[in-house]
Amino acid sequence: MKRWLLIGILLCSLLGCEDFNNQNPVPYVPVSYTLKITEEHPHFMIDNGYQTMTITRTKFEREYLGYAGLLIWIGMDGNYHAADMCCPNCVNKTKPVEVDGLYAVCPICGEAFDLSYGYAFPTKGITKYPLRQYQAILNNSYAGYTLRITN
Numbered sequence: 001m002k003r004w005l006l007i008g009i010l011l012c013s014l015l016g017c018e019d020f021n022n023q024n025p026v027p028y029v030p031v032s033y034t035l036k037i038t039e040e041h042p043h044f045m046i047d048n049g050y051q052t053m054t055i056t057r058t059k060f061e062r063e064y065l066g067y068a069g070l071l072i073w074i075g076m077d078g079n080y081h082a083a084d085m086c087c088p089n090c091v092n093k094t095k096p097v098e099v100d101g102l103y104a105v106c107p108i109c110g111e112a113f114d115l116s117y118g119y120a121f122p123t124k125g126i127t128k129y130p131l132r133q134y135q136a137i138l139n140n141s142y143a144g145y146t147l148r149i150t151n
Contacts, residue, residue: 026086026132030064031151035072038144045145046074052099052115054085068093070149071104072136073115080138081118082149083131087111089122097131104131 033055037044044051056069068086075081085096087106097104097113104113104120111125120131137148 024088024129024132025091026084026088026129027067027091028132028151029067031066031070031082031084031134031149032062032064033058033070033149034063035147035149036144037147044074046078046080050074050076050102050116054096054099056085056096066132066134066151068096070134071097071099071115071120071131072147072149073099073118075118076102076116077118079118080136080147081115081120082134082136083120084134086132087127088129088131089125089127 035041041053044053052071052073054069054071055065058065066084068084070082071085072080072082086093087097087109089111090106090108092108095108097106102114102116104115109125111127112123113120113131114123120133122128122130134149134151139146139148
């Protein structure tokens with residue numbers, strides 16, 4: 001019985017290594033951005049349904065937008081989500097993905113990523129990697145709603 005348990009543990013550890021070694025090819029770079037929804041983008045509220053926004057330029061010196069810029073969206077699940085705009089298949093920061101309805105599409109390879117429920121999984125193409133995800137934290141204070149994007 002102990003032998004089968006050891007064999008099972010060994011197989012699980014070997015199979016688990018594949019995901020560890022095959023990390024998302026989009027480089028890990030700092031992300032720190034605050035979106036003042038109430039002041040700057042009052043239309044970008046969860047109550048208004050599915051929406052997307054792209055950020056490719058910072059407003060302040062200490063803001064970081066990831067590798068190719070930020071894609072922020074309100075998913076069908078009613079939550080804010082954020083991801084890097086770099087396609088993990090091409091890894092080209094000068095040609096970020098473009099939003100087409102519920103999908104982010106790479107202009108180079110045509111890879112499509114489903115944004116509807118927040119995961120940005122590939123749906124068309126050859127990559128097995130989703131867009132690199134970031135944390136989207138909604139804050140409500142006396143000054144209004146802010147969305148903090150970090151990694």
